[in-house]
Amino acid sequence: MTTLTTDPPRNGLSPLERAYARLGVVLITPTILVFLLVIVYPLLAALYLSVFQIYTPTLQGGFVGADNYIELLTGKAFWSSLRVTIVWTVGTLTLQIVAGVGIALLLHQNIWFRSLARSLVLFPYFLSTVVAVLVWKWLFNDLYGALNQGLMQLGIIDMPLDWLGSMPNAMIGVILVGAWKYFPFVVIAVLARLQTIPENLYEAARIDGAGPIARFWDVTLPQLRSILTVIILLRAIWDFKEFDLLYLLTGGGPVTSTQTLSLLVYQEAFGLNQMGQAAAYSVGMMLVMLVFMVLYIRQTKEKA
Amino acid sequence: MANVIFKDVHKRFGSFVALEKLDLDIHDGEFVALLGPSGCGKSTTLRMLAGLEFPTSGEIRIGDRVINDLAPGKRDIAMVFQSYALYPHMTVGENIAYPLKKRGIKGKARAEAVQKAAELLQLEALLDRKPKQLSGGQQQRVALGRALVRDPQVFLLDEPLSNLDAKLRSYMRAELIELHARLGKTMVYVTHDQLEAMTMANRIAVMHGGRVQQFDTPDAIYNRPANRFVAGFIGTPPMNQIDGTAEGDHIVISGHRIPFNRADFVDSLADGPVVLGVRPEFVAIGSGDGLPATVRLAENTGHETIVTLELPDQTRISARVEAARKLDVGQKVALRFDPAAIHLFEASENGTRLNLDETPAAVIPMRAK
Numbered sequence: 001m002t003t004l005t006t007d008p009p010r011n012g013l014s015p016l017e018r019a020y021a022r023l024g025v026v027l028i029t030p031t032i033l034v035f036l037l038v039i040v041y042p043l044l045a046a047l048y049l050s051v052f053q054i055y056t057p058t059l060q061g062g063f064v065g066a067d068n069y070i071e072l073l074t075g076k077a078f079w080s081s082l083r084v085t086i087v088w089t090v091g092t093l094t095l096q097i098v099a100g101v102g103i104a105l106l107l108h109q110n111i112w113f114r115s116l117a118r119s120l121v122l123f124p125y126f127l128s129t130v131v132a133v134l135v136w137k138w139l140f141n142d143l144y145g146a147l148n149q150g151l152m153q154l155g156i157i158d159m160p161l162d163w164l165g166s167m168p169n170a171m172i173g174v175i176l177v178g179a180w181k182y183f184p185f186v187v188i189a190v191l192a193r194l195q196t197i198p199e200n201l202y203e204a205a206r207i208d209g210a211g212p213i214a215r216f217w218d219v220t221l222p223q224l225r226s227i228l229t230v231i232i233l234l235r236a237i238w239d240f241k242e243f244d245l246l247y248l249l250t251g252g253g254p255v256t257s258t259q260t261l262s263l264l265v266y267q268e269a270f271g272l273n274q275m276g277q278a279a280a281y282s283v284g285m286m287l288v289m290l291v292f293m294v295l296y297i298r299q300t301k302e303k304a
Numbered sequence: 305m306a307n308v309i310f311k312d313v314h315k316r317f318g319s320f321v322a323l324e325k326l327d328l329d330i331h332d333g334e335f336v337a338l339l340g341p342s343g344c345g346k347s348t349t350l351r352m353l354a355g356l357e358f359p360t361s362g363e364i365r366i367g368d369r370v371i372n373d374l375a376p377g378k379r380d381i382a383m384v385f386q387s388y389a390l391y392p393h394m395t396v397g398e399n400i401a402y403p404l405k406k407r408g409i410k411g412k413a414r415a416e417a418v419q420k421a422a423e424l425l426q427l428e429a430l431l432d433r434k435p436k437q438l439s440g441g442q443q444q445r446v447a448l449g450r451a452l453v454r455d456p457q458v459f460l461l462d463e464p465l466s467n468l469d470a471k472l473r474s475y476m477r478a479e480l481i482e483l484h485a486r487l488g489k490t491m492v493y494v495t496h497d498q499l500e501a502m503t504m505a506n507r508i509a510v511m512h513g514g515r516v517q518q519f520d521t522p523d524a525i526y527n528r529p530a531n532r533f534v535a536g537f538i539g540t541p542p543m544n545q546i547d548g549t550a551e552g553d554h555i556v557i558s559g560h561r562i563p564f565n566r567a568d569f570v571d572s573l574a575d576g577p578v579v580l581g582v583r584p585e586f587v588a589i590g591s592g593d594g595l596p597a598t599v600r601l602a603e604n605t606g607h608e609t610i611v612t613l614e615l616p617d618q619t620r621i622s623a624r625v626e627a628a629r630k631l632d633v634g635q636k637v638a639l640r641f642d643p644a645a646i647h648l649f650e651a652s653e654n655g656t657r658l659n660l661d662e663t664p665a666a667v668i669p670m671r672a673k
Contacts, residue, residue: 200385203385204450206377207354207356209377209378
């Protein structure tokens with residue numbers, strides 16, 4: 001019988017365990033490098049830039065200390081954009097959830113066009129934002145738009161409405177397009193959860209005397225609660241920082257009435273060429289979003 | 305009166321026939337088990353009674369009411385599911401109270417009913433827990449509590465014990481028997497476990513292939529099975545069935561002649577192929593004169609030994625002997641059957657029993673009311 005000579009265990013780890021640990025380090029290194037490069041570095045760079053006054057095209061400028069943050073706190077731009085962002089997020093998210101849950105419930109029924117509808121419902125989500133916005137811009141067009149045409153034929157309005165050029169129409173418009181674009185995400189997540197609710201629960205509720213509405217409140221909704229919390233938090237984060245849809249549809253206008261924080265940062269950095277001030281705004285925006293992020297992390301931790 | 309009547313009920317799912325000509329008359333206060341292998345139609349029968357499935361044709365009555373078109377909640381029934389189907393977000397108390405809440409019973413009356421059910425099932429200490437925090441047996445009792453809280457006319461139980469471990473199952477079996485005795489309510493119990501059916505039910509409906517094969521007391525089901533299916537389904541091990549030929553006063557099996565008393569059997573029993581049925585406990589193993597056989601397996605369970613024997617034509621049968629009996633594999637033995645314990649069946653696949661003793665019909669005629 002041969003005797004294996006082994007190193008005395010260091011840190012209580014056997015040689016095999018240490019070999020595994022080394023392999024683990026090797027395997028996560030690429031991820032950590034990418035993470036440092038695309039998340040940590042830009043974050044630190046933004047913090048750094050935010051204490052300078054910088055002219056974007058040359059990236060030259062001087063140190064100004066907290067001036068950019070004082071402008072953020074005392075000026076109107078940040079707060080007005082924050083208010084717009086909140087209106088947009090709450091509005092479009094509410095519509096996404098209501099429409100998403102409603103359509104998921106519908107698609108969960110045994111209806112003959114179910115499989116076709118399930119694929120079609122994803123269409124807006126998969127469509128490129130640029131294409132979607134171009135189509136919607138035509139629909140909203142005050143001179144040739146199908147929307148005004150339809151509303152006038154139905155007799156709901158008797159003059160064409162200026163959809164994207166006046167308030168509150170522009171805000172209603174972006175909220176509607178946002179809801180249309182992103183409700184499929186809610187449908188998919190809710191539908192997946194609906195399919196896991198045991199049929200027995202509904203049968204038990206029917207025997208216990210619960211009608212369709214009671215079954216929704218007492219069986220379906222409690223089962224959807226956890227997934228809805230996650231969806232709402234995720235969609236809130238994504239809607240809060242939405243850029244392309246708003247930028248392409250209204251560009252923040254009329255004037256600044258649909259200028260969310262993302263658009264404000266962009267405008268400051270590349271419209272007004274004030275990279276330092278833009279960095280300060282983006283840091284402010286990040287702090288607001290931190291609230292959602294903390295809630296989301298808490299929620300997902302609770303489940304785990 | 306809460307008797308339950310199925311009258312000429314058929315159920316088809318598309319082209320699949322789940323139930324054919326179902327006739328059952330369950331008496332008020334009776335504990336009836338629907339027993340059969342999976343796919344026999346027993347669950348469909350229960351679900352039609354619950355209102356979760358609807359008969360293709362025929363009539364279902366509870367008492368004087370035809371309930372075919374009544375919603376489940378209006379049938380005055382309660383059901384216990386195999387999976388318990390407790391509402392996961394509600395506490396035990398809220399689960400039990402739910403059927404009352406949906407019937408508009410409020411405040412003190414509701415609280416008292418919940419309390420009473422909880423006491424009966426020893427759930428008082430668990431009322432504030434969520435189902436997830438309970439063991440299988442406790443969840444089972446909560447499901448029972450939710451069923452009995454509103455005092456329904458008929459209890460429906462769909463394999464309620466099959467998710468429990470063996471020990472808890474035999475405990476809950478006793479609990480259910482007691483509960484039935486105390487409440488005196490009509491109970492319809494679906495199971496594939498013959499032990500549950502035999503020990504708990506007043507009468508058992510043995511089902512197979514969408515038809516009731518026999519509807520009778522456990523004693524009759526065991527001692528006077530209506531046909532080969534029932535004989536082969538009930539008993540562990542089940543009744544031995546051996547192909548033979550009737551010749552006058554003897555059954556000939558592999559050239560060996562076994563005498564039987566022709567007067568105990570129906571007149572239509574003619575000479576020709578029959579199936580001889582005998583329970584393992586009536587197979588005597590000896591030597592000398594008898595049906596020759598070879599011992600193939602002897603399984604000692606502690607209090608008895610189940611012996612598997614091979615006949616000359618390679619048919620395998622089982623015998624039940626006392627545990628102390630020593631038999632070696634390969635040993636040649638001679639079998640004798642107690643003539644009083646011999647059953648004869650028609651030789652067809654699910655042949656009818658041919659004995660005369662109050663042979664129960666496969667389909668029980670409706671009782672005149």
